[in-house]
Amino acid sequence: MRQADWKDRLLLKLGRLRAVRVTGHSMRPTLKDGDVVLVSRSTRLTVGDIVLADHPFKHVTVVKRVTAVTGDRYELRGDDASESSDSRTFGTLSLKDIHGKVVCRLDGAG
Amino acid sequence: MFNNFSMTELEVAEAHCDGPCGVYDPAQARIEAESVLQLTKKILDLKMPDGGDQKASAAYQNTLTRFIVIKEERAELAKHHLLVLWTDYFKPQHLETYPELHDLFWKSAKLCSAVKQEISLEHAQELMDNIKRVHEIFWETKGKDVAWFTAS
Numbered sequence: 001m002r003q004a005d006w007k008d009r010l011l012l013k014l015g016r017l018r019a020v021r022v023t024g025h026s027m028r029p030t031l032k033d034g035d036v037v038l039v040s041r042s043t044r045l046t047v048g049d050i051v052l053a054d055h056p057f058k059h060v061t062v063v064k065r066v067t068a069v070t071g072d073r074y075e076l077r078g079d080d081a082s083e084s085s086d087s088r089t090f091g092t093l094s095l096k097d098i099h100g101k102v103v104c105r106l107d108g109a110g
Numbered sequence: 111m112f113n114n115f116s117m118t119e120l121e122v123a124e125a126h127c128d129g130p131c132g133v134y135d136p137a138q139a140r141i142e143a144e145s146v147l148q149l150t151k152k153i154l155d156l157k158m159p160d161g162g163d164q165k166a167s168a169a170y171q172n173t174l175t176r177f178i179v180i181k182e183e184r185a186e187l188a189k190h191h192l193l194v195l196w197t198d199y200f201k202p203q204h205l206e207t208y209p210e211l212h213d214l215f216w217k218s219a220k221l222c223s224a225v226k227q228e229i230s231l232e233h234a235q236e237l238m239d240n241i242k243r244v245h246e247i248f249w250e251t252k253g254k255d256v257a258w259f260t261a262s
Contacts, residue, residue, distance in 0.1 A: 020120060020121050021123070023125065024124050024125035
């Protein structure tokens with residue numbers, strides 16, 4: 001995961017990107033607990049993208065990787081399968097449940 | 111200059127684990143339901159001793175009570191294992207392929223209650239038949255050909 005450059009920080013300032021703090025370990029080693037990531041509203045997704053999505057059964061937002069796309073259904077998995085609750089338990093998601101794509105990590109946030 | 115927000119104000123995205131081991135098998139429910147079926151047969155076959163023999167009567171009561179207690183426990187365990195499969199393993203897209211899924215689990219859970227309340231071979235066998243169907247659907251979703259078998 002690349003780190004935010006000045007353009008990302010400008011887009012954040014302009015409200016074109018959202019800053020989101022990751023909690024938990026399911027995206028290790030890519031993302032660690034406490035990392036801050038910037039999320040674009042882009043919904044043009046491909047396998048390999050990391051996305052921000054609504055959990056289908058809980059009122060929480062999750063961060064996971066797209067591992068398969070079948071029609072309009074997206075399968076999400078954590079990078080660390082042993083630490084992840086993902087499509088293996090909550091099934092696939094539709095695009096309306098996906099907020100956007102994680103574009104970079106914002107180091108030194110706070 | 112661009113990071114003028116505090117960490118506490120940030121929205122949070124969870125990368126958590128509910129602790130799923132991902133290991134499921136309808137065999138757990140089958141074993142318990144099979145016990146219920148066998149215990150129901152044993153209760154129906156148990157001969158009541160002739161009157162007057164207090165020792166034989168106590169032994170009969172003891173055996174019958176044990177059969178009933180174990181049948182209660184096993185029926186509850188069968189229900190538990192079915193509910194775990196229903197709520198944790200099966201997902202919305204499985205319903206598209208197997209529209210009978212909810213009804214199958216709902217009726218199976220009710221049968222688990224029925225076999226506790228009754229001494230019913232019919233309902234105990236019906237529960238086994240339903241679990242056999244769960245077994246077939248479950249292994250089809252896994253893409254594996256696993257034969258149905260019973261221990262008894």
